[in-house]
Amino acid sequence: xxxxxKVEVGSGGDGLALARxxxxxxxADGAVVEQTVRRLGExxxxxxxxxxxxxxxxxxxxxxxxxxxxTLREALRILREAGYLExxxxxxxxxFVRRSLPQQPAREARSHLARLTVEELSDLMDFRxxxxxxxxxxxAQRRSDADLVALQGLVERMAALDSFRPYRRLDHRxxxxxxxxxxxxxxxxxxxxxxxxxxxxxxxxxxxxEMLHVSNEQHRELLDxxxxxxxxxxxxVMEAHVHGTGDLLVGLRLGKLARDPG
Numbered sequence: 001x002x003x004x005x006k007v008e009v010g011s012g013g014d015g016l017a018l019a020r021x022x023x024x025x026x027x028a029d030g031a032v033v034e035q036t037v038r039r040l041g042e043x044x045x046x047x048x049x050x051x052x053x054x055x056x057x058x059x060x061x062x063x064x065x066x067x068x069x070x071t072l073r074e075a076l077r078i079l080r081e082a083g084y085l086e087x088x089x090x091x092x093x094x095x096f097v098r099r100s101l102p103q104q105p106a107r108e109a110r111s112h113l114a115r116l117t118v119e120e121l122s123d124l125m126d127f128r129x130x131x132x133x134x135x136x137x138x139x140a141q142r143r144s145d146a147d148l149v150a151l152q153g154l155v156e157r158m159a160a161l162d163s164f165r166p167y168r169r170l171d172h173r174x175x176x177x178x179x180x181x182x183x184x185x186x187x188x189x190x191x192x193x194x195x196x197x198x199x200x201x202x203x204x205x206x207x208x209x210e211m212l213h214v215s216n217e218q219h220r221e222l223l224d225x226x227x228x229x230x231x232x233x234x235x236x237v238m239e240a241h242v243h244g245t246g247d248l249l250v251g252l253r254l255g256k257l258a259r260d261p262g
Contacts, residue, residue, distance in 0.1 A: 015150030015177035016048060018188040023048055024056075026066035036065060036075035042196040044084050044097055046176065047169040055085075055095045113201055113253055121253055124197060125246035129239055131190040132175060136222060136238045138182035140231040147181040148227055155219050158212075167212060168202055174219055181226070198245070205248055214244075 023043040027035045043049045055061055055076075062072040076095060079085045086098050116124075139147070154174045161167045172195045179191035205211070218241045225234035 015147050015154075015180050016173060018180040018183070018185055019048055019176040019192060022185065022189050022192060024061070024064040026064075032067050032071050033074050033078070036067060036072065037078050039065075040075065040079060041082075041084060042192070042199075044079075045169075045199055046172040046192070046195050048173070048176065048192075049097055051097050051099050053097050055097075057094065113249070116253065118250055118253055121246070121249055124194075125242055125249075128194045128198070128246075129242050131187060131194055132178075132242060133235045133238050135175075135179040135182045135184070135187045135191055136226065136234045137231045138184060138187070139178050140226045140229050140234040142183045143181040143226050143229075147177070148223070150177055151181070151223050151226065155216065155223055158216050158219065162209060162212070164205075164212070168199070171215070171219075172199065178222065178226070201249055202245075205252070215241075218244075 023039060027039065040049070040055075044051075049055070056064070058069060058072055058076075062069045065072065076085060080087065080095075084098060085095055087093070087095050151174065154170055154177060158167055158170045158174070161170070175195055176188070176191055179188045182188075218237060221237045222234060222241070225231075225237055
C-alpha cells in the first residue's frame with residue numbers, strides 16, 4: 001500500500017513523488033525495526049532522501065510509517081550509529097541525512113557478488129527487464145512536461161560528472177523518476193527494489209569515463225523516446241541498457257575480480 005500523504009522531504013520537483021511516497025508508506029508487520037532501517041537506508045542510498053535533508057519530525061514520521069514512536073527512535077538510532085543520519089539540536093534542528101555518507105567496502109561488495117550464482121544474476125536482470133521495460137513504456141505514454149524537465153535535469157547533471165559515486169546516485173534517481181512517470185505505484189515499488197539490489201553490486205564495476213559516456217548516451221536516448229511518446233523504442237533502449245549492466249556483472253562474477261579476496 002502506498003501512502004497518499006504529502007511528502008515534505010525534498011522539493012518533489014525532480015519526478016520522484018511516487019517513489020518518495022513509497023518510502024513513507026506504512027511498514028509491514030513483522031521485524032519492524034529492521035524493515036524501517038532498510039526502508040530509510042535504501043532511500044538514502046538511492047538518493048530518494050538527499051544528503052543534507054531533514055527527515056519529518058519523529059511523531060509525523062512514525063505516523064506515516066504506521067509504527068510506534070519508540071520503534072522509530074530505535075531505527076533512527078541504528079542509522080545514526082551506522083553513519084547515515086545525524087541529529088542537530090536547537091532552532092532549526094532535527095534529524096538530517098549526513099553530508100558524508102558511509103561507503104560500502106569493496107570487499108563486502110565482492111563477497112555479495114561471489115555468493116550469487118550466474119543464474120541468480122540472470123534472474124535479477126530478467127526481473128529488471130520486466131520492471132524497467134514496462135515502466136519506461138508506460139512513462140512514454142503517460143509522462144507530463146514536468147517529468148521531462150526532471151529527467152532532462154538528471155541527465156544533464158550526470159553528464160557533468162566524471163566520478164562514479166555521485167553518478168550512481170543520480171543514475172538510481174533517473175530510473176526511479178522514469179518509474180514515477182509511469183504513474184504506477186506498484187512499478188515504482190518494484191523499481192525501487194531493483195535499484196536497491198543493483199546498488200549492492202554496481203560498486204564493483206571499475207570506473208571508466210567511456211562507460212559513463214555510454215550509459216548517459218543511453219539515458220539521453222531513453223529521454224528522447226519518452227519525449228516522443230515512442231513507447232516501443234523506449235522499451236528497446238531500456239532493454240539494451242539492462243543487458244549491458246547484466247553483461248558487466250556476469251563478467252565480474254566469473255572473472256578474477258569477484259574471486260580476489262583483496
